[in-house]
Amino acid sequence: MPVGIDDISFYTTNFSLDLQELAANNGSDAAKYTVGIGQERMSVPGADEDVVTMAANASMALIDGMSARGEDPQAITTILFATETGIDQSKAAGVYLHSLLKLGPRCRVVELKQACYSATAALLLATAWVARKPKEKVLVIASDIARYERQSPGEATQGCGAVAMIVSANPRLIELDPETGIHTEDVMDFWRPNYRSTALVDGKYSTKVYLRSVRAAWQDFQHQSDLTFGDFDYFCYHLPFSRMAQKAHNHLANGNAHKLNAKALDQQISASLMYNRITGNSYTAAMYIGLVSLLDNTSADLAGKRIGFFSYGSGSVGEFFTGTLVKGYQNMLHQQAHQTMLDARQPLNYADYQKMYAFEVPTDGGDHVFEQQTNGKFRLTGISQHKRLYQVR
Numbered sequence: 001m002p003v004g005i006d007d008i009s010f011y012t013t014n015f016s017l018d019l020q021e022l023a024a025n026n027g028s029d030a031a032k033y034t035v036g037i038g039q040e041r042m043s044v045p046g047a048d049e050d051v052v053t054m055a056a057n058a059s060m061a062l063i064d065g066m067s068a069r070g071e072d073p074q075a076i077t078t079i080l081f082a083t084e085t086g087i088d089q090s091k092a093a094g095v096y097l098h099s100l101l102k103l104g105p106r107c108r109v110v111e112l113k114q115a116c117y118s119a120t121a122a123l124l125l126a127t128a129w130v131a132r133k134p135k136e137k138v139l140v141i142a143s144d145i146a147r148y149e150r151q152s153p154g155e156a157t158q159g160c161g162a163v164a165m166i167v168s169a170n171p172r173l174i175e176l177d178p179e180t181g182i183h184t185e186d187v188m189d190f191w192r193p194n195y196r197s198t199a200l201v202d203g204k205y206s207t208k209v210y211l212r213s214v215r216a217a218w219q220d221f222q223h224q225s226d227l228t229f230g231d232f233d234y235f236c237y238h239l240p241f242s243r244m245a246q247k248a249h250n251h252l253a254n255g256n257a258h259k260l261n262a263k264a265l266d267q268q269i270s271a272s273l274m275y276n277r278i279t280g281n282s283y284t285a286a287m288y289i290g291l292v293s294l295l296d297n298t299s300a301d302l303a304g305k306r307i308g309f310f311s312y313g314s315g316s317v318g319e320f321f322t323g324t325l326v327k328g329y330q331n332m333l334h335q336q337a338h339q340t341m342l343d344a345r346q347p348l349n350y351a352d353y354q355k356m357y358a359f360e361v362p363t364d365g366g367d368h369v370f371e372q373q374t375n376g377k378f379r380l381t382g383i384s385q386h387k388r389l390y391q392v393r
């Protein structure tokens with residue numbers, strides 16, 4: 001029985017900063033951003049957005065789709081919420097989400113963490129669960145806000161977004177294979193201690209570890225599966241910035257003595273980079289936004305095509321896995337809604353970006369009401385006595 005992704009949708013916030021605006025104000029050459037790291041814009045969260053509101057906004061398209069097709073959303077009996085922008089050390093962000101989506105009480109909810117990788121653990125754990133209970137569906141969430149120190153090299157690689165996926169038996173989008181390649185090693189390339197709101201990163205080292213991880217995960221995959229590099233039509237990589245995927249793809253291709261020219265190699269990943277170039281890094285969600293980007297921005301029928309995925313989480317865990325697009329997958333896409341959301345984003349000037357960056361949720365236990373900034377259906381209205389308050393608009 002095939003198991004995989006039945007539906008997928010993504011959300012990003014309604015503000016963005018053009019990296020040319022950032023370069024003009026921090027003394028960098030804009031080409032370093034647009035060419036060197038391959039990014040044009042980054043999404044910026046308003047004060048009333050967090051990983052819960054972004055996840056709820058991403059999920060709503062899936063819940064509405066189920067209802068429109070006469071399917072019962074209560075078939076979702078598990079929510080696996082992957083994030084490295086956790087809002088609480090104890091309560092899972094997914095419990096707030098479960099409430100906002102009005103799902104039934106017979107639903108287990110848990111949060112997963114391992115840097116940008118944990119959504120992949122969530123997805124693969126979900127397939128294992130569905131294989132045991134084929135009538136049940138799992139909602140997998142990846143939701144993050146990438147935040148670095150101002151004026152640091154990482155600043156241009158910020159961004160935010162969330163992906164929601166339904167994992168089911170007989171999926172209508174992508175069937176996932178059980179064979180995967182895994183590589184874990186204890187390194188300090190990127191991390192965020194509990195007392196910090198911004199990540200610490202050894203930037204150039206992190207790109208080296210990423211490349212080492214892709215090669216090692218692929219080598220393990222070769223032991224687990226009979227598939228070769230030539231069996232793949234497209235690739236989706238973790239996307240801290242789009243140039244990283246280009247480097248990783250060339251690295252993997254070179255290690256496999258491939259026979260493709262540079263243009264053909266580029267065509268295997270170019271559509272997956274389009275959304276990332278304008279939303280920025282979204283940690284756990286980044287590779288899956290890349291998948292949505294590939295599907296939304298490829299007009300050819302991809303049914304039967306095989307995608308290779310490389311998921312990387314600093315620290316580090318890397319996993320290579322694979323899936324095949326199902327006939328008629330186009331019926332499950334949300335291309336128009338994604339485009340409308342991206343087109344409606346408001347460009348920020350540098351002063352507004354600085355102001356929004358400076359906002360932090362108050363920690364004094366008082367009653368605080370947040371200005372409405374998001375256009376999303378769900379918002380964080382404030383915090384009262386250390387309790388986050390959410391609202392459906």
Ligand code: CAA
Pocket residue numbers: 029031032033035036037116153154155156157189190201202203204206207210238239240241244281283312313314
């Ligand atoms: N025109 C064109 N290209 C230019 C240029 C110009 N004027 N100026 C510089 N460049 C090129 C450089 O040659 C370089 O290209 P190569 O990598 O091909 O050599 C590229 O632009 C970047 O320049 P630098 O290496 O000088 O940039 P930097 O050191 O200031 O910052 C970075 C780059 C280290 C990636 C930094 O953005 C960073 O620390 N980012 C956060 C960490 C990160 O994303 N790591 C990725 C792997 S870890 C991971 O994937 C997990 C995660 O999500 C964080």
